[in-house]
Amino acid sequence: MKDPAVNVNSEIGRLKTVLLKRPGEEIENITPDTMERLLFDDIPYLKIAQEEHDAFANTLRDNGAEVLYIDDLAVDVFKDNPQVKTEFLQRFFEEAGYGIGTTHDALKDYLTTFSERDLVTKLYAGVRRNEIEFCNDSLHDLAGRDAANPFLLDPLPNAYFTRDPQASIGNGMTINHMTFKARRPESLFTEYIMKYHTRFAGKVDIWRDRNHDTRIEGGDELVLNDHVLAIGVSERTSSKSIEGLAKELFSNPDAKFDTVVAVEIPHNHAMMHLDTVFTMINYDQFTVFPGIMSAEGKMNIYIMTPGDNGTVKLAHRTDLAATLKEVLGLPELDLILTGNGDDIVAPREQWNDGSNTLAIAPGEVVTYNRNYISNQILREHGIRVHEVISSELSRGRGGPRCMSQPIWREDI
Numbered sequence: 001m002k003d004p005a006v007n008v009n010s011e012i013g014r015l016k017t018v019l020l021k022r023p024g025e026e027i028e029n030i031t032p033d034t035m036e037r038l039l040f041d042d043i044p045y046l047k048i049a050q051e052e053h054d055a056f057a058n059t060l061r062d063n064g065a066e067v068l069y070i071d072d073l074a075v076d077v078f079k080d081n082p083q084v085k086t087e088f089l090q091r092f093f094e095e096a097g098y099g100i101g102t103t104h105d106a107l108k109d110y111l112t113t114f115s116e117r118d119l120v121t122k123l124y125a126g127v128r129r130n131e132i133e134f135c136n137d138s139l140h141d142l143a144g145r146d147a148a149n150p151f152l153l154d155p156l157p158n159a160y161f162t163r164d165p166q167a168s169i170g171n172g173m174t175i176n177h178m179t180f181k182a183r184r185p186e187s188l189f190t191e192y193i194m195k196y197h198t199r200f201a202g203k204v205d206i207w208r209d210r211n212h213d214t215r216i217e218g219g220d221e222l223v224l225n226d227h228v229l230a231i232g233v234s235e236r237t238s239s240k241s242i243e244g245l246a247k248e249l250f251s252n253p254d255a256k257f258d259t260v261v262a263v264e265i266p267h268n269h270a271m272m273h274l275d276t277v278f279t280m281i282n283y284d285q286f287t288v289f290p291g292i293m294s295a296e297g298k299m300n301i302y303i304m305t306p307g308d309n310g311t312v313k314l315a316h317r318t319d320l321a322a323t324l325k326e327v328l329g330l331p332e333l334d335l336i337l338t339g340n341g342d343d344i345v346a347p348r349e350q351w352n353d354g355s356n357t358l359a360i361a362p363g364e365v366v367t368y369n370r371n372y373i374s375n376q377i378l379r380e381h382g383i384r385v386h387e388v389i390s391s392e393l394s395r396g397r398g399g400p401r402c403m404s405q406p407i408w409r410e411d412i
């Protein structure tokens, strides 16, 4: 890729550009009834969540990163290309189940009165049934739907976890088919931004697009170095997607990756992605939640490398530290346990993303201040830790890595 717009060849190279989404009105559309379906365990207080998020963004800026907001990029695209906006809306409606019919027409008429800025805000916030007055006489729109759902278009409260709808890998990206309906529209924004925004159009390799039916999310996709990826086999990412991506990367002459390490983790809400239990924070230092291993310290790991004629070779491993040494060519490494591995502290701090550290340079990370024991341990291991306030943001079950999508990291 000549003149690439994305450059991420590690988890730890100094962060130069990052994509965020400030929590917005969508948070105020979470209700006790919809919370579980919307993948929240509680309802954050938006005002404080925004203050915390602004502090997070400022921490990244103060340390040399340019911050892009995904909604600003979408507004740019729609302002520059009115026909793209129309096409996007049609896709958005289709994916919500309103490709044609009375509801489609009513939504379209309503939303085309919005400015580009208000439209993007609205698409994230959701559209309530009682916002639009129309007589729904379409069986297609009524039958088989959840009449109790107050929303015609559901809110997208997880959008502030910009890590997941896509993943930057080398000079390209995967644009992800996400697992739950509650998040799927998020990556449609990415698709349109990468295709039409002047900063990205034609300057990003798309390793895998969202038009697949197997699931993958960015929280599972870790770039360990310029030729090795680690990908979680998790609640959110299937083995099929990992195989598909490995085949694509191994056969695409523009991709330099020759090793994909598939790491099996428990399938549950507290550990929905690999990055909630495992992150890379220095050349030879990693955070890990001990709960992903058996009592004997074992787990299932598969090293995938290119085989003959476009096939993929698999090698099974059970020891995380040994596998990392093997694929990264390291003589020694330091696995730092969440909450110092304590039976009570480790799961408590993991629950609030104590393992979800965002490296902004080798050995320098951003973490939530509430995980004070894990932070202390990181410091004892020589890591420079920038703590950010975290009472409300953490209620969405994601931390600093989940809330950030690196677009550019310095090569190391």
Ligand SMILES: NC(=[NH2+])NCCC[C@H](N)C(=O)O
Pocket (backbone or CB within 6 Å): 038, 039, 040, 158, 161, 163, 164, 183, 218, 219, 220, 272, 273, 275, 276, 396, 397, 398, 399, 401, 402
């Ligand atoms: N990369 C991550 N770990 N993201 C966390 C996402 C949390 C979000 N509530 C979800 O369930 O999807």
